[in-house]
Amino acid sequence: MSSATLPRTLGFIRAGQNEDGGWGYRPGGASWVEPSAFCAMALLAGGDRAAAGRGLALLKACQSASGGMGVSPKDQGGGWMAYAALLAYHAFGAEAEAARLIGWILGLEDASRRFAPADIQSIARTYRYDASIPGWPWTPGTTAWVEPTAMFILALTRAGVASTEPRIQAGLRLLIDRRVPSGGWNFGNPFSKAHELEATLLSTSLALAALSAAGTPATKPAVEAGLRFIEARLAGDVSTVSLAWTLIALLSIPAGDRLVPGVSARLAGLAGTDGGFRGNLFESALAFLALEDASRIIRVPGKGP
Amino acid sequence: MTRREAVGALGAAALATLPASAFPNGGSQLAPRPDARVPSRVGLVLCSDYGPETLREALRAGWKASRPPDVRGKRVVIKPNLADFSPDRPIHTDARLVEALVEHLKALEARTIVLAEGPPHNRDTELLFRRTGFEAVAKRQDIALIDLNYDDSRPVRNPNPRASILREFHVPETVLSAEVLISVPKMKTHRFAGVTLSLKNMFGILPGMIYGWPKNVLHWNGIPQSICDINGTVKTHFSIIDGVVGMEGYGPILGTARKAGVLVMGDSALAADATAARIMGVEPGLVEYMALAQRAGLGSLRGQDISVVGERVERVRTEFALDPEFAFMRPQRSR
DSSP states (O other): OOTTHHHHHHHHHHHTOOTTSOOOSSTTSOOOHHHHHHHHHHHHHTTOHHHHHHHHHHHHHHBOTTSOBOSSTTOOSOOTTHHHHHHHHHHHTOHHHHHHHHHHHHHOOOSGGGOOHHHHHHHHHHHOSOTTSOOOBSSTTSOBOHHHHHHHHHHHHHTTOOTTSHHHHHHHHHHHHTSOTTSSOOSSOSEETTEEOOOOHHHHHHHHHHHHHTTOOTTSHHHHHHHHHHHHHTTSOOOHHHHHHHHHHHHHOGGGGGGHHHHHHHHHTTOOTTSOBTTBHHHHHHHHHHHHOGGGTSOOTTSOO | OOHHHHHHTOOOGGGGGSOOOOOOOOSTTBOOOOOTTSOEEEEEEEOOSOOHHHHHHHHHHHHHHSOOOOOBTOEEEEEEOOSOOOSSSOOSOOHHHHHHHHHHHHHTTBSEEEEEEOOSSOOOHHHHHHHTTHHHHHHHHTOEEEEGGGSOEEEEEOOOTTOOSOOEEEEEHHHHTOSEEEEEOEEEEETTTEEESHHHHGGGGSOHHHHOSSOHHHHHHOHHHHHHHHHHHBOOOEEEEEEEEEEEBSTTTSOEEEEEEEEEEESOHHHHHHHHHHHTTOOGGGSHHHHHHHHTTSOOOOGGGEEEEESOHHHHOOOOOBOGGGGGGSOGGGO
16 A cells, blocks of 8 residues: 555544444444444554544443444344454453453354254255354354354454364364365355355455464465465456455465465555545455554464464 | 255344344335235336337336336435346346436436345445446446445334244335335246245345345245245335346256346236236246235235236246246146
8 A cells, every 4th residue: 555545544434433433334324343343453553542442442332241242332132243343352452352252252153053964964965065064154043154254263363262262163164165166165155056156256265364364274275276266366357345355365375475466556556535445434444454454354474473 | 954944054043133222114115005905007018128229118118007106306216136146147137227227217307316235145245236237337327326235224113913033124224215116126036935026126125234145034034934024014116027038947046048028017016026927937826925925915916906007918928947846836727
């Protein structure tokens, strides 16, 4: 990111902060946990501790007595955006809140135990995955999918949970099990009857980042095939959010090094004249962190712990 | 394994975690019960291709033949179907139809036109909007293009007294602010629902950030029940079903193109769907969600209660190949 763009992106994020301290996906929108966590991390990385701290306070107010984290200040339940809050807690060193959230995330159940053996066989026939492997769902009690599983693995490992933790190990098995045979990942159905379903750059980048964060060797066939898929897909049209997650994944995988400069330049080039990315606060913060301080999200070799 | 369990693999404890706060049931976009004494009217018009002139004429004729909403001075939200994108398969509502509709609405002096969709399982909406041509349409026509998956939303009570376990829906502000909501689905078969038309298209209004990708909460609740309850909660003022080229077989993503050469238009989503189903060679009463919708008071799917204006159904009937699991949906005489 150019030295001129960087402060503009931070300015765009700062200007989009709501009175409650949080951020919406769009300027002026209601505060949600995911954009609030990423914007707070971006401002923290940019040195604006006061505005970042107001964002952290909102996140803490969103945490319920059970330790869970909903999607917004009004949601006293829990859901997928908890991954973002955990990343932010870690970045701010909010250890007590992080510990409670980790406990809640590790206890967050998907639907894997709701399936009878016959259901599991039927799913295996139609979609060719093992529905008995637990991962993480978008909302409690529903089916586990690739992206929330990858996001929770990323956040847990970044917050210091050992990758030997049984839930993380199960999540890694799920990711390997759900990969598309020809390379990469989609939302989580590698097949539908006889049809192989297409992988996507966003799902693949998230899955690769999670595998890498949990120490999966880059020589593992699924990782190699995923990297090949990313390289091929980068030749075509890509979105801002996909490109940002791709950069984060590549930064954590030594085998992805050679692709980093090109992806960085391409992502940086998507910044608008106001420094924002597509006018979207979450995407702006994600892009900023990917370009400037990805170590808030994932361990980057050579960039400290 | 039941169908509900099977599609869940694709979830109802989650519902207990959704915030239950205000229920702002009020406003034109929320669903009143249709007057059963007034027969539904459906405009059925030929549309052989996606050429701009063909589309313009078909929309004009279909608008005239049906009972369209008054859009003058109104905020109109168009909800197409963008289940996914493939360069080889007609998965999504054709962007050329959407653009012709935008121009039609402008000519009718709609105040604001918004194009909005929340794709079901691929979170990369930016790319989907671009690849399907919706982004270009929005730019050319200078209208807003909204990803409903990340739109701010409010809980709205499900008014169906016999509702499923879903007691409320989080409805995006973009939809709640619509004075006229137009559903523009693709005419397709569906591997779980049998067929997907205007009623099923409304799955796409619910935000993924609340319901997940795919909107798995709805799957665990039961697809027919969810379709019925969403449509009982949010009013679609008008439906335009893209049957120019539809999808048969293993839809809604992996089927094959099937040209029906029609647009089906009407103010009752259930009547439009029932008519489209008949065109596809499907008995609407055998489509579980349509039968449920009728029982829930969302209108009638009986042929005698629907006045079809324009072409005759028999003349344009184009039997769509059905997944073997849905062979039971054929009218008895054609089985």
